[in-house]
Amino acid sequence: MEPRINDLQVESRVHELLDFPVHTNQISSAIYECPNDHIENPKKKPYNCPHSGAKCDVTGDIQRLLLHLRNDHNVEMSDGRSFSHRYVHHDPKHLHHATWMLTLLDCCGRKFCLYFEAFHLRKTPMYMAFMQFMGDEEEAMSFSYSLQVGGNGRKLTWQGVPRSIRDSHKTVRDSQDGLIITRKLALFFSTDNNTTDKELKLKVSGRVWREQPVSI
Amino acid sequence: METDSMECVSSTGNEIHQNGNGHQSYQFSSTKTHGGAAAAAVVTNIVGPTATAPATSVYELLECPVCTYSMYPPIHQCHNGHTLCSTCKVRVHNRCPTCRQELGDIRCLALEKVAESLELPCKFYNLGCPEIFPYYSKLKHESLCNFRPYSCPYAGSECGIVGDIPFLVAHLRDDHKVDMHAGSTFNHRYVKSNPREVENATWMLTVFHCFGQYFCLHFEAFQLGMGPVYMAFLRFMGDEEDARSYSYSLEVGGSGRKLTWEGTPRSIRDSHRKVRDSNDGLIIQRNMALFFSGGDRKELKLRVTGKIWKEQHSPDSGLSIPNLSSS
Structure with missing residues (x-):
């Protein structure tokens, strides 16, 4: 069962709570922009969306990007x-x-x-x-x-x-x-x-x- | 270009072009008397006696007075009855090269019909072809005749040598100093100290002898579009049909990557050139080739391994010969 959060405003508030490095991404939908200047470990640095066709600025960890690719880019x-x-x-x-x-x-x-x-x-x-x-x-x-x-x-x-x-x-x-x-x-x-x-x-x-x- | 002999009619056009251009019709008529008669004599010798009366003159009639090649329909004539092949007709600016009168647009149906009744032996009869063909299908046969000689497969220079396979193998070994290897597997190292200089001339040929046959392994650097690439491919020293009973593989790699080609x-x-231009082989982009070479990317060191094997062939799986020369 996957909860869906569609309200972007709510999402951006939650975003702060879920920020690196302590976030849990299990219940998030696509969260846009993840500017985090406090990353010490380069492995935790968010990844860019690998969908290269359009100029997609979404970043995030792998789980987040997977959801984003499936939901927003319809990748199979x-x-x-x-x-x-x-x-x-x-x-x-x-x-x-x-x-x-x-x-x-x-x-x-x-x-x-x-x-x-x-x-x-x-x-x-x-x-x-x-x-x-x-x-x-x-x-x-x-x-x-x-x-x-x-x-x-x-x-x-x-x-x-x-x-x-x-x-x-x-x-x-x-x-x-x-x-x-x-x-x-x-x-x-x-x-x-x-x-x-x-x-x-x-x-x-x-x-x-x-x-x-x-x-x- | 061996397969182009189907178009030998158009190659006659080029000859006219060399002789002079169109308006110089005097040159044409002089060609007719000398060249025409000589070629006719040769043809007669091959033919020998046939049933119909004076063969010589009939064959002579079927030679175009301009290019001296055999004429095929539509054969044209001027008002005075001088004949001309259709290729040369378009090049003489409506003026008969024999009498210099206006040429007009008259077809010489009678001569076309006469030609239809003739039968001639294949011009490779002395190489073993026993067949005799009606005048009009002879040309087509000769372009595909299995007895027609092979051209030298050496690619570097314009070598005009033709002959059968044993002759060409000896020619490659003795005159081109090509390396000969026995066996169906190979492991070659191509090293080039300055891979930035890619010229069309950079290429190598090795001959392999296995299964009682000979194969040419080509390796070369050339420009594909604007980009330098390396390419390796195999050619069979024999005809197309026999070539299809063999397969080969080529492999090149390094740094955890490898590229494998399997082909016929x-x-x-x-x-x-035709094989190269149809991309029918292992093509390695230069960046990739330098990556495979390891080291500082200053030197090309490619190890190409491969093997040749005989296919268990089902006769009806006729694969088409790629013809990709147009893009």
């Missing part, structure tokens, strides 16, 4: 242990930087953001998929993920380490730390299922797992 |  959650997503791009000849999607993945109780987007990399149209961990850098490194895309007898697989959402979506994209497919190849992959050049249908499958701690 | 080798019938 999938099982991260094995997933398969289909991306359809109706007009792939016209690529805009704004063409992108976000899905949430759950693995071992942790949450991951899976991005898929179309963009131009030095004037070449590309698609890119990558994952970011909803948590700090240190814990992010204990996970691995793989993404696979293919068709027409070919397949391309990326295996990587999710970056923390402390790194902005743009930072990760620009460092090319993910699965990158040129549009040419993407269209070739999608000609598998009776599609025409006018429509792109890419199936991206993958999984997230926790790496076994190395024992020497 | 393309035949060397497809030019190196």
